[in-house]
Amino acid sequence: MNDSEKPAMLDLRRLLGIIFTFYGLLLGIYGLVTAHQPRAISFNLNLWWGILMLIVGILFLVFSIKPPRTWDPDDDEHI
Amino acid sequence: MQGLFHVSAIDYVIILAYFVFVLMVGWLLRKYTRTGEDFFLSGRSLPAWITGIAFMSANLGSQEVLGMSAGGAEYGMIETHFYWIGAIPAMIFMGLYMMPFYWASRARSVPEYLKLRFNEATRGVNAFSFAVMTVLVSGIGLYSMGIVLQALLGWSLVVSIIVSAVVVLAYVFLGGLTSSIFTEVTQFFLICLGILPLTIIGLVKFGGWHGLVSHIPHNYGHVWADLGTAHNALGTNWFAVVFGLGFVMGFAYWTTDFLVVQRTFAARSMRAAQVTPIYASFIKVFVPLVDIVVGLVALAVFPHIGHDGTSYNMALPMLMAKYYSTGMIGLGITALLASFMTGMAGNITAFTTVWTYDIYQAYINKKASDRHYVWMGRLAMTVGMILSIFTAFIAGSFPSIMDYMQTLFSFFSVPIFATFLLGMFWKRTTAWGGFSSLVSGIIFACIFYWALPFHFATPNAKTFWQSFWVWVVATAIGILVSLFTKPKTDEELKGIVYGVQKYPSYKHLRWYKRPGYLACISLALFVALDIIFW
Structure with a gap:
């Protein structure tokens, strides 16, 4: 697999950040x-x-x- | 029709936002989803924290949250066995001792591992039984969502089943396994945020744990206290719980059920795959806080729950209706809806992978292009979803969905676990030894269930004992047949069997990166909690 051809994986942390910031603002302001x-x-x-x-x-x-990171250096296998 | 909740505009905004969110995730993921590896295995690229949460959360679906809060209200803390002894040792064993072989084999599915280790016939039996079981389970999820939404919101059963099926199909169709995993992680946080206020309110209101326990029958606060004899809610003693539920059922589910195992295959390295179930075990021990303890709170708040026309299954919704106002109600409903939908998404993606790689590629079209298999995967998703909708209406005719699932599960899953344990850890096990243990296990499960005249106090007791004996019979037959058939050579078993392959070493890493250290901490936590809540 060639990493340079592929876009880095979508960052789930950002998606979670967006949804919970939205919910927090909505619920907080409503309250x-x-x-x-x-x-x-x-x-x-x-x-x-x-x-x-x-x-x-x-x-x-x-x-x-x-x-x-798409690759964790610690994950190099040492068998 | 009027539901239990009064839902207003703001609640609908919150629910709608979740639908928009999951569709957006699917839409964004479509461009990362090109090859078969992307679609079926998330490109083997995900970090362990994501796969770890998903590993645990894939199982936190429809039957769990409502069913286990009902169980908490009806039986008390004894239900925690399903989370502690029934999951933690299995997850740790999976991470430390099984994952290296799974991972090194590069199998794309559990049936494919069976093909590598044993033979085509073993794969075929597992693939077909898994595909059938998964569609059934998915249909049950759809149905239970439909009845819950009807009871809570007054929505039409048919409309809510169709709408949520279409939304789930849309996002897994676009993003494949990654869609499924991402929404599982989101769902986990939503469940925590949507339900934890009830736990906190309950504990504060009754003055902490001891206060809460003093408001419910005295043995409801204990996990092990009543297991000396079979006179308890599970209807069985500690032996069946430790060996039937803990050793056989828990291990069978968490180490061989492709729905959860698929999450580990998406991890980006061997180490990430090994810590996936171990991370999951850290979360799993605390899941009772959002369902079983909520059930205890419900029992303390509504002492007549389960009588006077109320159902234990309403434990969680009744608390929400009492303590949540507009806004929080929307969040609570979204959490439940999300858990229903991710359960379905997980089943559909697992079904799709097994169908495409282990049935379609294995028996129908062996040499198609990668692009063709992705296309076939998307077709299988659509067909699987339609089958689930039909199953949803079949599920309605069974009195207890949870028991129904456990019955099904013990017929198929336990024999596979027996086969796996033999195959992975005894290299003398032959191809036909594995096959015969799998098939004899399934046959013996049917005999035990329908033909043997034993009487059990509860369906749970029957399932625990049945699982244990099925495992014994399947293992015995597997050993016997292996001794009379020709074993595979070490060359064929390279990388996939204990004794041929060495375990990887992580001695050069810091302690919090090492699977062994993490497993010890998790095990200590598990033991400590069992002692505290004995």
């Missing part, structure tokens, strides 16, 4: 604007969980800045 709460709990779950998802999403985006 902030509406402050809907189910009767059973006393805090704004949408807001706090939205913030947590936003952090997860941003972390994935940060990790994806460095392009993925």
Whole structure:
């Protein structure tokens, strides 16, 4: 297999970053604007969980800045 | 028809975003998917963290999350055996001792390994049984998704089955195995983020683990305490759990079921392939937090669950309806939907690979171009999906989907495990020894299930014991036939059998890169958790 002819594999970390940043923003802002709460709990779950998802999403985006290695030098086989 | 949840616009935006996301992933992956190796094996290029999560997550599909939270509410922590003894030792064994042979053989599928190790007939039996079983399982996934969406959202059964089947088909059609693996990893994070709030709310509300346990029957907080005798929810004692579930069923599933094994083949090196199941084991021990413990919380919150017209299967949805507001509901539904869809995607891609390489290439068209096999793979996906939709409606006539799956699984999977263990670790095993152990195992499973007059307290107990005895019979017959037939030469077995091939050494690497060290840590964690929650 010739690596130079193939594009490097799509970075899953970036994809995860995009979806969770989107969900985090959506849920967080929605929680902030509406402050809907189910009767059973006393805090704004949408807001706090939205913030947590936003952090997860941003972390994935940060990790994806460095392009993925297509080959790990440690994986050379020593038999 | 009105469902359990009140779904509003924001929830639909979240659900729709997931559909758009998976289709986008498929669309982006299409240009990385040119050759057969790309389509069926992700180009053998993925890093271990991706294949590791996918290895575990491929199994976290439809039956798991709802079924195991129901199991938690109905039986308590004893259900954890399916995750701990039933998975962790198998995953570690797979990574340390089996993966080197799988990987070195360069087989593209489990049936293909059987062809390399034994003969064409052994491959044929495994390929056909796997293809049939996978389509059935995929259909069950579709059906259970349909009824859940109907109950929760009031969506039409037929429409939700067709729509999700089409979406899944679209993205695996474009990206092949990589699509399937990427959405499995996404699904894993979605499940955690969509369900963990319930676990946290439950533990906080009842004052931690001990508080929670004090709100449910006293033995529900224990894993091993009731296994001295068969008077427990599983209906069997520790021996059947350790040897039937743990040794035979767990090993059979995690080391030979091509649905999960295919993830390791996508790893980019031998080391990555070896650590794939070991990484998975680290996640697997904590999966009870998003289903079994949720079931315990449901039991504490709704003490009459399972009675008064409520179903244990509703444990998780009832908690969501109580604690989630608009927005979180959308996320929770998306997590469930994602787990249904990835389960289907995994089955369809595994089915496609076996169909294309082990049935079509092996028996129908031996010498076609690579491009032709990719085309055939895409055709098989489409046909497989249509068959699944039909199966979905067959699945509806069985009372318990979980039992049905286990029944099927023990008929086909356990004999293969017996064959594998003999073939990989005893080089004297002959081609016909392997074949006879596989076939006799399947036949004995049928005899045990239908013809032997034993009575078992629960379907689980029957499955555990059946698995154990099927393994004993298949192994005995395999050894017997091997002793009377001609063994293969070392030359033929080079690279694929213990005793001919040496294990790779990783002594030059730092400890956290070495499969052996990681396996020891995982094993220690597994033992510690079993002791803490004995």
